[in-house]
Amino acid sequence: MKKYFFLFILPLCWLAACDPKEDREDMPRPAYTSKDLQYSITQQAGYDNRVMLENKTPGVIPYWDYIVGVSNRQKDTIVLPFAGDFFIKFYAYTKGGPVVDSTKITVTNNDPNYFHNPAWNFLTDGVAGRTWVWAADVPTGFCFGNGSGAATTPEWWQVPASQLGDAVADEMHFDLDGAYNYTITHNGVTTKGLFSLDTTAMSLKITGADIPKGNGVTYNIVKLNDNELTIVQQGDGWRDLWLFKRKGYNY
Template sequence: MKRNKIIYSLFIGLMMLMIGSCDSIVDEQYLENSTDVAGVELVAKQNDAKGNLIELSMNTPGVTGYWDYNLGKALTNKVEIVYPIPGTSTFTFTGTLGAEFFEKTIDVTIDVLDTPLEQDWYDLVSEATSAGKTWVFDGGPASDGRLWWFMSDPNNAWAVWWNAAGDCCPPADAAGKMKFDLDGAANYSYYSGPDATPVKGSFVLDVENQTLTLTGASLLGSMDGGGNAGVFRIMELTEDKMVLFVPDAAWATGWTWIFRPE
């Protein structure tokens, strides 16, 4: 009997040891804010003339994030941009304080465009950037056998699968026009016909990635073809010609647009 008690005591001790060894030791760590939103310092540097070469910086240690300067994003705390729009613009820094995300803005006033823009801007909106530039289809408005609005290979903007406008079926807005200007903002106006009331929108020209994004209004021909997502690849942009393309238009094809200045 005594032997059984000893074995029982050893068994209980062993079980207690096993249970104790199964208890995990958790070192709980919590993220903490290094500062508050008010403590985040945003700085914009320009020359004395308030020109359009701007250095945007977030100077608070322990905070990370990115800049949204309306025409693009910079995944860094500091970025230098040549901004094409005179007047007062608002730039946004999005980041983390440590335990939470935040957004903070800074206003910058540009009085003069004393730093030249990249050529694509002038080609799109003209050198009179506030007055802007109007574009129309490079053909039509009736079918004329030319290439100006056509179904293309998804991998090749110039490989014609069906010359829609040239052969038989131009878009309903083939006689329309569209205007791009930088009068206080990146403004886009769509006209379904020569005398139509404009539909107002905005645009983003990404020179580095060669894309044109439209918001709030359609591109000419996009309602009847592809491109309703509003993002177009720039295949060619000169003072006299603009060629846009989407690889994923209607019916799993590509679609190509060719425009000229009005």
């Protein structure tokens, strides 16, 4: 009976030894306030998107919140892709609990290295933003529908602008003004969301909203230039297609 008892209790002891709570119990309990925290936040000269973080407060576990990400490293280098004013929060975790302070920094421009792929500019026109509407006058006559797995225009189910109903006047707007901003305007009501663009896979994901007559999925982009945007939902041997154009462009 004792044999089985010790086989059971030893793993529990091992787990207790690895419990991070015990590590926190070993930490000192300094009476820190935000004024006592020592840390540095330094932007690189000539490229202020690049920011160096360093904890200089002894006996604490650091945690950084820099809006687009987090870090728990003593020293770290991060890149902020957007221009604007940002507050970087520094949390110092002690046995007595967390203490927080924040520092405001200003980033001059959107990061040209991060947004170097032309797809970013085609889709958003950067900070200025770009508005897309249905390609109602596309030469094929159909701006919505579906087709075979490699179709670039609707083949099977073909919908002209005249059959889009109240969606015909929908507008999408993408911009990089401080975030990956997306809005859709339908029947005079604007819904805000965010988007993510994978320039390697050429995929587009929207959260908090959707494209006109969308299916709420991650879409593939099969055409994107200064004037045209074709989005598809890829299936096995089929795809749904949405054909848009830059607002103000005529075929």
